[in-house]
Amino acid sequence: MDKFEFTEHSHRRYNPLTGDWILVSPHRTKRPWQGKVEKLNLEQRPQYDEKCYLCPGNERAGGLKNPEYTSTFVFQNDFSALLPVVPEGEYKKGELFHAKSEQGFCKVICFSPRHDLTVPEMEVDAIKKVVDIWCQEYKEIGALDYVNHIQIFENKGDSMGCSNPHPHGQIWAQTSVPDEPAKESIKQSEYFQRHGTSLLSDYLKDELESKERILVENDHFVALVPFWATWPYEAMIVSKRAVSNLAELTEDEKFAFANCYKKLTVMYDNLFETSFPYSAGIHQAPTDGAEHPEWHLHMHFYPPLLRSATVKKFMVGYEMMANPQRDITPEQAAQKLRELPTLHFKENKTS
Ligand code: H2U
Numbered sequence: 001m002d003k004f005e006f007t008e009h010s011h012r013r014y015n016p017l018t019g020d021w022i023l024v025s026p027h028r029t030k031r032p033w034q035g036k037v038e039k040l041n042l043e044q045r046p047q048y049d050e051k052c053y054l055c056p057g058n059e060r061a062g063g064l065k066n067p068e069y070t071s072t073f074v075f076q077n078d079f080s081a082l083l084p085v086v087p088e089g090e091y092k093k094g095e096l097f098h099a100k101s102e103q104g105f106c107k108v109i110c111f112s113p114r115h116d117l118t119v120p121e122m123e124v125d126a127i128k129k130v131v132d133i134w135c136q137e138y139k140e141i142g143a144l145d146y147v148n149h150i151q152i153f154e155n156k157g158d159s160m161g162c163s164n165p166h167p168h169g170q171i172w173a174q175t176s177v178p179d180e181p182a183k184e185s186i187k188q189s190e191y192f193q194r195h196g197t198s199l200l201s202d203y204l205k206d207e208l209e210s211k212e213r214i215l216v217e218n219d220h221f222v223a224l225v226p227f228w229a230t231w232p233y234e235a236m237i238v239s240k241r242a243v244s245n246l247a248e249l250t251e252d253e254k255f256a257f258a259n260c261y262k263k264l265t266v267m268y269d270n271l272f273e274t275s276f277p278y279s280a281g282i283h284q285a286p287t288d289g290a291e292h293p294e295w296h297l298h299m300h301f302y303p304p305l306l307r308s309a310t311v312k313k314f315m316v317g318y319e320m321m322a323n324p325q326r327d328i329t330p331e332q333a334a335q336k337l338r339e340l341p342t343l344h345f346k347e348n349k350t351s
């Protein structure tokens, strides 16, 4: 019997941030693929679309009008999933039936007035303004008594349920800490108590030494494919300094974050020469008034594409019933992404 190699043999990997496991089956990448591999014809969008509810000056559902904004613009979601005024209440019947009222609100952030751009096509200076808005919103919303968790996220691409190609993200703020960040809170707390350092600082130290899964590195931020990545090209942006939330970032760090966000998403677009869909979101300390030295700011990117602009990975079957599973290893995914040109493919075609 050969020695166990994780480039060859099926194995499970542990996600220390959540406590979840993932099944990796590298031997399956040798399987023949007879499906189609195609590029998408990229739609050309206008810089301004009169029918877009996010473009400057346009009317949204409900009749409110967007201002003639020139960089970023934030508004209350007209169809918020959470509401600030809800009667406080609880439903409990024995151990098995339990429901509780939840208070909160949702906002939408337009990243740019330009309808035709996406993050990888924006200038770093313009992306920095998006980071600025995230920081400002985190501070302002976090100061509200009833808000303990602020989820900042971006859904990109209609395959991720994004309703509009105009570059934008969302913020959902609420009283409870939802499950994903709650799991990460417990794991980071336990780690901090054992070691006195943040879990992600120690993880990053190792990753920066091996360089196997690093995608982008600058003075203050790193983008990498986590050792425990679930999605084929999953990535994570982590701050080098163990800051627990956006409000702690310096100006230089905000620029570095923007730079990392751009470089990672350019890699993504270049991989299949398509506007690469993903759900991305920032995990950071809860805004419950307490200090959270265990929390280490990071941003997850979960992209669904597997083999081409149209062939997606489905989290179905075994994955829904048991554990997520992947074929190409995180190391192979990182290598593929690293080998891509650093210039966005659209710029390459016009220059
Ligand atoms: P997506 O990122 O999933 O496309 O969501 C865009 C949000 O914009 C969505 O949550 C909101 C929707 O409720 N929206 C408005 O607030 N006003 C509108 O006029 C249309 C859409």
Ligand code: ZN
Pocket: 048, 049, 052, 053, 054, 055, 114, 115, 166
């Ligand atoms: Zn638009």
